[in-house]
Amino acid sequence: MTTATNEYPTKAYGATAPDSGVGPMEIVRRGLRHDDVLIDITHCGICHSDLHTARNDWGRTTYPIVPGHEIVGTVAAIGESVTRHEVGDRVAIGCLVDSCMECKHCDADLEQYCVEGGATGTYNSKDRRDGSPTHGGYSERIVCREEFVLKVPDNLPMAEAAPLLCAGITSYSPLKTWKIGPGSKVAVAGLGGLGHMGVKLAAAMGAEVTVLSRSESKREDAEKLGAHDFLNTSDKTAMKGKTGYFDMVLNTIPVRHDVTPYLHLLRIDGVQVLVGMIDMMPEVHTGILLGRKVLTGSGIGGLAETQEMLEFCAEHGIVPDIEVIPMHDINHAYERMEASDVKYRFVIDMESLREG
Amino acid sequence: MTTATNEYPTKAYGATAPDSGVGPMEIVRRGLRHDDVLIDITHCGICHSDLHTARNDWGRTTYPIVPGHEIVGTVAAIGESVTRHEVGDRVAIGCLVDSCMECKHCDADLEQYCVEGGATGTYNSKDRRDGSPTHGGYSERIVCREEFVLKVPDNLPMAEAAPLLCAGITSYSPLKTWKIGPGSKVAVAGLGGLGHMGVKLAAAMGAEVTVLSRSESKREDAEKLGAHDFLNTSDKTAMKGKTGYFDMVLNTIPVRHDVTPYLHLLRIDGVQVLVGMIDMMPEVHTGILLGRKVLTGSGIGGLAETQEMLEFCAEHGIVPDIEVIPMHDINHAYERMEASDVKYRFVIDMESLREG
Numbered sequence: 095m096t097t098a099t100n101e102y103p104t105k106a107y108g109a110t111a112p113d114s115g116v117g118p119m120e121i122v123r124r125g126l127r128h129d130d131v132l133i134d135i136t137h138c139g140i141c142h143s144d145l146h147t148a149r150n151d152w153g154r155t156t157y158p159i160v161p162g163h164e165i166v167g168t169v170a171a172i173g174e175s176v177t178r179h180e181v182g183d184r185v186a187i188g189c190l191v192d193s194c195m196e197c198k199h200c201d202a203d204l205e206q207y208c209v210e211g212g213a214t215g216t217y218n219s220k221d222r223r224d225g226s227p228t229h230g231g232y233s234e235r236i237v238c239r240e241e242f243v244l245k246v247p248d249n250l251p252m253a254e255a256a257p258l259l260c261a262g263i264t265s266y267s268p269l270k271t272w273k274i275g276p277g278s279k280v281a282v283a284g285l286g287g288l289g290h291m292g293v294k295l296a297a298a299m300g301a302e303v304t305v306l307s308r309s310e311s312k313r314e315d316a317e318k319l320g321a322h323d324f325l326n327t328s329d330k331t332a333m334k335g336k337t338g339y340f341d342m343v344l345n346t347i348p349v350r351h352d353v354t355p356y357l358h359l360l361r362i363d364g365v366q367v368l369v370g371m372i373d374m375m376p377e378v379h380t381g382i383l384l385g386r387k388v389l390t391g392s393g394i395g396g397l398a399e400t401q402e403m404l405e406f407c408a409e410h411g412i413v414p415d416i417e418v419i420p421m422h423d424i425n426h427a428y429e430r431m432e433a434s435d436v437k438y439r440f441v442i443d444m445e446s447l448r449e450g
Numbered sequence: 451m452t453t454a455t456n457e458y459p460t461k462a463y464g465a466t467a468p469d470s471g472v473g474p475m476e477i478v479r480r481g482l483r484h485d486d487v488l489i490d491i492t493h494c495g496i497c498h499s500d501l502h503t504a505r506n507d508w509g510r511t512t513y514p515i516v517p518g519h520e521i522v523g524t525v526a527a528i529g530e531s532v533t534r535h536e537v538g539d540r541v542a543i544g545c546l547v548d549s550c551m552e553c554k555h556c557d558a559d560l561e562q563y564c565v566e567g568g569a570t571g572t573y574n575s576k577d578r579r580d581g582s583p584t585h586g587g588y589s590e591r592i593v594c595r596e597e598f599v600l601k602v603p604d605n606l607p608m609a610e611a612a613p614l615l616c617a618g619i620t621s622y623s624p625l626k627t628w629k630i631g632p633g634s635k636v637a638v639a640g641l642g643g644l645g646h647m648g649v650k651l652a653a654a655m656g657a658e659v660t661v662l663s664r665s666e667s668k669r670e671d672a673e674k675l676g677a678h679d680f681l682n683t684s685d686k687t688a689m690k691g692k693t694g695y696f697d698m699v700l701n702t703i704p705v706r707h708d709v710t711p712y713l714h715l716l717r718i719d720g721v722q723v724l725v726g727m728i729d730m731m732p733e734v735h736t737g738i739l740l741g742r743k744v745l746t747g748s749g750i751g752g753l754a755e756t757q758e759m760l761e762f763c764a765e766h767g768i769v770p771d772i773e774v775i776p777m778h779d780i781n782h783a784y785e786r787m788e789a790s791d792v793k794y795r796f797v798i799d800m801e802s803l804r805e806g
Binding site: 199202204207209271338362363368369370371372373374375376377378379380381382383384385386387388389390391392393 | 555560563565627694718719724725726727728729730731732733734735736737738739740741742743744745746747748749
């Protein structure tokens, strides 16, 4: 064990340029501050954002970049003032590693919307205290301020817990915000990492869940995930039959598309929540909105809500469907992800990095 | 007085073609059905929709068309089963004269969203029972099913009451839907017929009201109407200072525009309500929505809510600022309305039609 004042040389995988792919590199984790936790990472989920950031698709990447914000592991050491965690604890880190903790949003447990320069991202961000770049979970270990380290409930398996930290909370938060519960009618558009969690979570909350897809091939998948119904959005008659039917459309589609057909499916005061980063949303005819249809979005969740979600999943036995891969398969995994060839989330077994 | 089974030849003003302007014509009001009320119209407000419909701007006009859906008057006769109204009562008709009264929306006092073929519009629509065209308030009298006739409270002056039937309820309804009350921070964009009522109504509900405008010239008007603040939307620094400040932006702007700057003004879970018919809304960056900003719309209000609004206005002494004109000045009024040269609503004195 290194002492708290020393830095930790750490094996990682990252990108050095938009076209470099993701490969082995060594990074340095800071020595523990008084309120820091050192975590040995056991697993890290792979999110679409990882791929977009590695390739600089959003034009905001600072290289070298180590992606990964669906992180689980065990506590290996703690700073002297840490009270929330002990060595050996099963813990997790999501999309955030710090925030101001003082603004109105942080006070309201909405750290993801911190107004003081924004929350600090788990990667491609800058440490609030020393300005050093943050690096994500494609690595052996990570150091993080204790408040941003969550607890993994005992009965959640580690590998399956990883995707909950981004895909899970991103679907969970809007369901809670809009008070989805027994009897609610929820439609989920897009059956990927987020969407498949949306189906499971909404069903566990007691909602009647319908999967929306252009492709009839998803009907069987929808049923397996616990959806009560399937609606083929290419079938105009079927779509018309559900006009005004849903309380919520959880729209997880990660590419630019027209949101209008989903607005038509909403009851009065029903809400379409966008959770995918689709940049510019195509024009919408306001006549539809004037029928009191609500269009909004939601971004991940705060720390308290993320912990609540982990406990909800543990209590209801909900885990994502995952495919575990070794670290060195990352570039192939990205290719398959782009081809939607994964049901439904890749998770990296970080033991493969230590051995590699 | 004609008997209940006879029709009523009626002086009116209407358009016969998109470029005809609005001129005198004679129409026939049906003889009273058992549940009908005959109303001698005293005043009719002028709404932008009148102008758009007269000119077929929306491509849905059937000629000849008699506009007008902000109607007040006195009951002149009643059908044999009418119980809600008596001869001599001060009454009003808004945008609707009928609906199915049986669907889920009608049952929920949301007749404006009737799902059985839609509610019957006061003009440019078809009577549900005999298919005859409906004609609006630019006329001496109107016949309407008793449930769609509202009561004008005693202390509301008739001329001023007229614009409440469309401009008033259109602003009132979203304020109620989104629970605006004491302490709420409401911004009103667009200071016309709807917007100026939005300011007065929101202030009467106890909200802190800010008028948004590109033009500094509106600052004084805003204050006169009872707004607590004015925000010049051309002033980038001022706009930035109100980022995340408002619970609601009531957007009454009646022409196509980018709604993005108003989304930035909303707090988390704050709502921008569009009430103007602006057809296609320009593209919006979904990154803003992902900060839990809500975009929606609202269309007039149901019968019960419209009655409630009339009583709210009577109780709080709220009336629109109007300019009364004679019927034959209608085309000039349209021109001035298009030039935003009215503070804030034209109302036709229908006595001028009887005399003309």
